Amino acid sequence: MLSKGLRCGLTLLCALLGTPVLAAPTVLKVVAQEGTEPKYIPAGIGRVVGLCVDLYRAIERIEPNVVFSGDQQWTPALQALSQLASHEHDALCAVQRTEERTRQYVFLEPALFQMRYQLIARAGDPVTVNNWDDVRNLGPKGIILANRGYTAPGMLERIGGLQVDASASTPAANLQKLIAGRGRFFLHRAPGMQGFIDRAGATTRVRILPTVMATTDVYMALGTHVDPAVRQRVQRALEQLDKNGELARLLRKWE
Template identity: 45%
Template sequence: MKFTGHGGMAFAAIAIAAAAWGTSARAVEVIELRTAAQQATAPKFVAADGAATGLCIDIHRAIEKQDPGLRITGDQQWRPLPRLEAELRSGALDIGCGFMRTREREADLSYAEPALFAVSYHLVARSDDPVDVVSWDDVRNLGDKGTILAIHGFGQVARLRELGGLAVDSGATDAATNLRKLLAGRGRFYYHRSPGIAAEIRKAGLDGKVRVLPAMMDTQRFYLVAGRHLAASTMTRLNRALAQLDASGELKRLFGKWYEEVPLEAPLPKVALARR
């Protein structure tokens, strides 16, 4: 298109400016992904000076940096995990960070790939209890004297029920309550992830009163999940961002930053999972 004279030059300038504005508007257009911080899930989400920090907060910011067209909001608002899951299913929230894969969740949530991190699971017993188990069959053989305490609404509860034949009490909503129930004899074991369990024992002031059994009872990967209402194109972008963060070593670096517990939490020999 040809422009002549002062009027034409002015019109051209306006046209160029409009085109530039349109390009800029498209460049800064972002997709908002609503989420929430999960209560009682440190170090995934950690309350610090009134703010939510932790591994998942760092992962959210890393995703945004990797794909500036994605903006994750709401991760300074706290939710108990069952409510967060319900809001993902209803469409009130879009994504959740650090979810174990279970059959129930797979039915109505989408899992982004690759996994964010993996942890192992151990049983905790009272220090004065001589019990020693190396498999789920050992626990089953204890019958009603082998009750396992777990946190209500968490993925490991569904996992324990999937294994079958285990007595599970998931009435408590946090680790400290379960550890106190364990100490009071209201369960034989408490089931928790490692890294993570040593910090919960210290926080509850129970060092020396309970012990982590050495057998690794399970290993699980944790994922970013999304409600089924989320557009397929947005899931593709999340998968791409996570793949790039995984390939660069950033996911591993962030995991190491927040899960630094050890020698107690060093890798231990894995036992085969006996299923029924």
């Protein structure tokens, strides 16, 4: 590794000779959020794939001076959110915008994709749900499992009149609670829902109810400490990916 003095000397020499000095790329630290398929999906020992991994690489191709580092390192989803707020890393992919989060992060336009919320029930449960009133009418027999610390519990509270259990903090835990009969439904998000069920070995034990109960957009979020010039480069890349259809193609790939 070159010493600071030698680097300065080389920079001065390049300037005197008229040779352009290539700036080092800006590294944005990220993490792979556990339990957020298809954003991040385990693919064997030490390997993570998914929509967000592909999106980081697509941005890097458009903006070679921006590099995302850390997407092969697993971190609990709630911890990843708090670490971005405390500037322990720099960016998160596909984050829902809430009033609290707008004070903690900078959200970039355009939206990456729209997230759909659907109910999962046990395979042998003949229940039919067309709207939230159908769930309300079940009373204590209509308990909805939701992930603690995610946005779903707050959304269900705002809808009102529902029986909600948000004591589990991961989708995997809630899926097992559902199978064990400790709730009538599990409210989870698509895209990626069927793949999550399949990888959990629960394909024949649960079923996804077809009604879309709610939708929300998700965005790229950067820490408030990130240089505004870097934010602009990432935003321009996202705009280009949206216009050329690459964002839609990535979503279809991981649907």
